[in-house]
Amino acid sequence: MCFHEHVHGNQEKMGRIFSVNLEGKIYSCKHCRTHVALMDDIVSKSFHCRHGKAYLFSKVVNVTVGTKEERMMMTGLHTVADIFCVRCGSIVGWTYETAHQKDQKYKEGKSVLERYKISGPDGSNYWASHEAHVGGSDAEDV
């Protein structure tokens, strides 16, 4: 099942957004530069999504979590929820709630950030690749 990109909530800023500031090598939301994760928290760089590369992080900040849903990925069935930048509401990736297979359990509680959606520590951006993926969605290189 493929997921589709959408912008959560309203684009205009409402209320005084609460966000935390990170220190170190920071990945931030491409649109509004809100800090999202630290390079030190990368668990794996070998994830993939529709738009290209994605990284698995042990910890992400300043995101709101969408609704949980069951998704079939190349590695099996998982319960995941999309995550959105707390400030501008754009989708940045997804978080693993439950993994139904034992060898995938290590993902639980961790989050994937799509490289296309975030700016790297050196401010670099990643451009979407056009490779088609069979079975859609998130896969993992074995």
Place this chain on the structure above:
Amino acid sequence: MGGVEHSEPPLKRVKVPLGDLKNLVGEVSHIVPVSSSLGDSMARSPCSQGAEEMVGMKGVIKKQEFVKIITRALYSLGYVRTGALLEEESGIPLHSTAVALLLDQVRGEKWEESLVTLHKIGLSDEIMVKRASFLLLEQKFFDLLKEENLMAALDTLRNEIVPLSVDVGRVRELASFIICPSQCVALRISSQDGTDANSRSGFKEKLEKLLPAAVMIPERRLEHLVEQALDVQRDACVFHNTLDSEFSLYVDHQCGRNQIPSHTLQILQAHKDEVWFLQFSHNGKYLASASKDHTTVVWEVKESDLVLLKHTLTGHQQPVLTITWSPDDSQLLTCGVEEVVRRWDVNTGECLHVYEKAGVGLISCGWFPDGKGIVSGMKDKSICLWDLDGRELECWKGQRTLNISDMAITDDGKRIISICRENAILLLDREAKFERLIEEKQVITSFSLSEDNKFLLVNLMNQELHLWSIEGDIKVVAHYRGHIRTRFLIRSCFGGFEQAFIASGSEDSQVYIWHRDTGKLLLTLAGHSGAVNCVSWNPMDPHMLASASDDRTIRIWGLDGLNCKGHCSNGNGIT
């Protein structure tokens, strides 16, 4: 007596905690008709010899004890005849024969005899008997001194008092009186106020306190029990929010929820953008609100509870994120987001001073309790203290605060409080120069200090509110849940009579109010059409609450118009 209690069929009781108390009150009225005719209206069964008789619905009150404390109360109130009559009619004497004799002998100053009687009471605690003996012998000693019979006094001291081996310090004092008897007499005279009764009653009080309560019923015991019950009622009254409440013994005290502000009295529209912060002045006469529109509005609270705009303070180039009132409410501090702090005169609306630091944005501000200094948190995580003219007095560098943090200073000026880490609040002690931390497992978004400075209400990222005790043992004492917080900085505060309530804003556009002690969610106030960012409870009027919202308005909440202010229902429909 037994016939009267059980003549009515047992009442079907709903399991309500205070219901039993009510029934008990009903029972008491049967047992003590003080002024009505005695002896005939009550069917009396002779006191049972075997099992102990109980009174009350729960069967936990011993009749003997119950009657005795009533007798004691009657005597305390001065109703000597009635007290004696009760002893006679109930067949339950206040004191055992031995104790009665002892009291009589003490009154008659017959020390030798009273000592003998003391041993006849049958007290098991040896030390207690010795202490009581000491008190009696002390009186004997003083009498001998008064008669100037020094030899006998010394003899008493040596052979009767000393062998008791109690209160050695006092023995030495007594010995000194022998050496200087005139001094002792003078002391006793001065403490007597001219009458013997005073010194006697002082000693009598000591004796009464010493003997076990079962032997010598403590004075005011009944009053004490009633006060305890009233305390329980008071604590259970979750809506209790009124200054002039009176407690009646006839019915359990219970305020209705109409005591808590729940009705929109006014909608204040002055800001051109989201209102992020607001706070009443200490004297409750003003309200200040800060907005994303870069302005601060000062409102005046009129006698009739009408709130009117007084000044619009402009000058900030950024949204204003916080306001603090000076201790005397004559000035205000406002802080722009990562910008400067401005000091304003409340009366004229003038900006008196701008505080800034080159290259570093300010993120929070607070008044020093003496009104002569300003404390501010900086974007570079340090905290600075300036005098009113902007001279830097002190600067705490290092990780003292975060980019988003509140700032609080205790009234004694000793502690500066700010969020120093994602999940920790710093309690910086200025004098002792040490720091204590409040650590949470979740990210902390904001906090609020109680009026008595003993508690800190902490807002967490996971929508929980934790109440921390910060005096002495630092620990969490309560949790509050229910409101919504997913993206914004939402604030909460203490409020109401004796700050017995917790109020909070919420992203679902409602104001939430909890009972502080029990953590129970009491009310949610709907009305705003945008997230409620901040709430402030008028410190001088427990019936007024203000809320600031993303819908650009401020709402003033008050009591439901139907009910009179300041009255709480007494539980029997009479207000």
